[in-house]
Amino acid sequence: MGVKKKIRIGMIGYKFMGKAHSHAYRDLPFYFDCDVEPVLQAVVGRDEDGVREAAERMGFASYETDWRKLIERDDIDLIDIVTPNNTHAEIAIAAAEAGKHILCEKPLALTLEDAQRMYNAVKKNNVIHMVCHNYRFAPAVQFAKKLIQEGRLGKIYHVRAQYLQDWIMDPKFPSVWRLKKAVTGSGALGDIAAHSIDMARFLVGEFEEVTGMMETFIKERPVADSSGGLSAKSESTIMEEVDVDDASAFLVRFENGAMGVFEATRFAGGNRNGNRIEINGSKGSIRWDMEQMNNLEVYFADDENGLQGFRNITCTEEHHPFAGAYWPAGHIIGYEHTFINLMTELMKGISEGYSPSPNFEDGVRNQEILTAIEKSAETRSWVNVKQMRLVENV
Numbered sequence: 001m002g003v004k005k006k007i008r009i010g011m012i013g014y015k016f017m018g019k020a021h022s023h024a025y026r027d028l029p030f031y032f033d034c035d036v037e038p039v040l041q042a043v044v045g046r047d048e049d050g051v052r053e054a055a056e057r058m059g060f061a062s063y064e065t066d067w068r069k070l071i072e073r074d075d076i077d078l079i080d081i082v083t084p085n086n087t088h089a090e091i092a093i094a095a096a097e098a099g100k101h102i103l104c105e106k107p108l109a110l111t112l113e114d115a116q117r118m119y120n121a122v123k124k125n126n127v128i129h130m131v132c133h134n135y136r137f138a139p140a141v142q143f144a145k146k147l148i149q150e151g152r153l154g155k156i157y158h159v160r161a162q163y164l165q166d167w168i169m170d171p172k173f174p175s176v177w178r179l180k181k182a183v184t185g186s187g188a189l190g191d192i193a194a195h196s197i198d199m200a201r202f203l204v205g206e207f208e209e210v211t212g213m214m215e216t217f218i219k220e221r222p223v224a225d226s227s228g229g230l231s232a233k234s235e236s237t238i239m240e241e242v243d244v245d246d247a248s249a250f251l252v253r254f255e256n257g258a259m260g261v262f263e264a265t266r267f268a269g270g271n272r273n274g275n276r277i278e279i280n281g282s283k284g285s286i287r288w289d290m291e292q293m294n295n296l297e298v299y300f301a302d303d304e305n306g307l308q309g310f311r312n313i314t315c316t317e318e319h320h321p322f323a324g325a326y327w328p329a330g331h332i333i334g335y336e337h338t339f340i341n342l343m344t345e346l347m348k349g350i351s352e353g354y355s356p357s358p359n360f361e362d363g364v365r366n367q368e369i370l371t372a373i374e375k376s377a378e379t380r381s382w383v384n385v386k387q388m389r390l391v392e393n394v
């Protein structure tokens with residue numbers, strides 16, 4: 001066996017997604033025999049003590065305190081962007097101009113214009129690119145895709161998607177970056193509905209038109225003392241305005257004629273990460289729930305009378321995409337494995353010279369839909385998604 005080409009990772013940010021991504025790169029070679037090998041070369045953080053500690057804990061060989069320095073380094077092949085949404089465009093465009101491959105967290109950008117600029121930059125500089133919609137890499141979701149592609153569900157009539165969380169229901173929960181439009185773009189919509197949109201595009205196809213509503217229940221919150229991922233602390237009495245949606249809901253007409261009903265909220269008490277989708281077709285249905293992510297519920301209309309109903313498949317067998325790389329059947333996997341699967345595709349793309357889906361083009365399509373929903377909520381009308389498109393044929 002020859003020595004594998006190393007893909008030297010430079011990661012910017014090191015909290016919630018920093019932990020998920022660096023863990024996935026480390027574990028990937030343990031399960032998947034890729035032609036190339038990811039190496040944790042350098043991590044960036046603005047606070048030197050914090051980033052030094054993160055580099056040691058997560059296994060990076062070095063660190064930087066300015067992302068521009070990382071991009072200038074010639075010992076980095078891939079820039080991994082795990083910072084808040086307002087930083088994605090500037091970093092990704094600079095990385096593309098420097099000829100680095102890019103993995104960017106979702107949503108691709110703060111605005112559709114930025115997303116389009118990022119896509120133009122990766123195309124122009126011919127680098128490999130992906131956006132981190134990890135949930136479609138759960139083996140059960142991949143298996144659902146296979147059933148739909150094989151026509152096992154027939155003509156698709158309904159898509160019912162919910163992404164339900166409850167982590168900001170306490171009015172005293174601080175004003176974190178996910179609640180500031182200038183940093184995040186939109187609230188529940190861009191943060192979690194973006195995942196449901198990606199999954200629906202993956203499983204069913206393109207959105208034609210949308211109509212939506214958005215609501216902010218708690219209009220101001222105390223300034224945060226510290227935050228990371230979905231947790232934060234505050235002792236402050238100073239209040240800040242919340243200028244993004246706490247909850248969003250929208251209807252969709254798909255290009256293939258299917259109807260969609262979507263809901264994304266951080267005010268669904270008791271639901272911690274209820275990312276769910278149900279699809280009904282003329283011959284069958286599927287249901288998936290992130291909190292039971294190994295399972296796919298499947299119904300086939302031609303099952304014997306009397307035995308009809310949803311069957312619960314544990315997607316841990318070699319017949320289920322990606323699952324064969326892990327454990328014997330029934331030995332379940334978790335959240336972190338969705339990232340390992342995504343990064344395996346990314347390594348394959350880098351070694352074979354293509355940008356696996358979801359890539360920046362998918363990121364732009366997703367952002368067009370987010371923008372159309374915001375516009376429809378503002379104007380209280382239906383909005384055609386293609387009318388959002390900034391440049392033809394991209």
Ligand SMILES: NC(=O)c1ccc[n+]([C@@H]2O[C@H](COP(=O)([O-])OP(=O)(O)OC[C@H]3O[C@@H](n4cnc5c(N)ncnc54)[C@H](O)[C@@H]3O)[C@@H](O)[C@H]2O)c1
Binds near residue numbers: 012016067105132227
């Ligand atoms: N794929 C998923 O399921 C998923 C889940 C959570 C978050 N995300 C996305 O990942 C991104 C990061 O979210 P998070 O929850 O990890 O955030 P976080 O608040 O936990 O971490 C953000 C990190 O970025 C750093 N940072 C901010 N500005 C920086 C700058 N200018 N230079 C260097 N570092 C900087 C922070 O110090 C921190 O390390 C966001 O785009 C978010 O939407 C995706």
